[in-house]
Amino acid sequence: MIDRLCPDQFITPERVRMTAWLMLAATLIGLAYLFATAHGTVDSLGRPLGTDFSNVWTAGWMADQGQATQAWNWPAHYEVQKAIHHDPAIPFYGWHYPPPFLILATLLAQIPYVPALILWQGLTLGGALMVIRYVLPDQRDALLIALGAPVVMVCLGHGQNAFMTAGLLGGGMGLLDRRPWIAGMLLGALVYKPQFAVLIPVLIIARGNARAFLAAGLTSAGLCLLTLLIWGWPV
Incomplete structure (x- = not known):
């Protein structure tokens, strides 16, 4: 039985494409259901639409209202989430990002919650x-298979930042030799997600790419400095 299910017989391009189409359809149907059955910004399960995005948008709103430091005060942050979503019983999604991510959160909070979620x-x-x-x-089905990956449903359903992390990390590594300055800027922007970026400086040094290393360092430091200039030392 195992021999019959070996990859070269069971996993074929046709089956991969069919699975991707089915998963993509399930993703679209699931998202349509979430939005169609939502009440304001709260879905039918009593969660904010985009779940994790709630902490991003509300942290940006707090920063825009002069309460930037309170984004890391979880009880205060939760009170804002309940007020924003007009629901005192919604689950809490805590803000736990390094300060530079507050820049993007504040930009997203300039537009209403649901459009910001869709745009994000x-x-x-x-x-x-x-x-x-x-x-x-040269891979004709690459985009279809990527869109049909189960992780896309998870990220879209929960408003996560994984797409941006993947774009910055993949783009930076892909451009490392051809466009080292741009690659370094993309990788340096991962300062908002340091657990994914901790080995990148070591890798760049091992490859001897000084320009990418310098660009990554300057970008990370620049984002931290910009945060400091906007909101001050307490943040």
């Missing part, structure tokens, strides 16, 4: 797909 997911997914097209330019 659309732009970051588009960026990740651009990286896939760059890495696999």
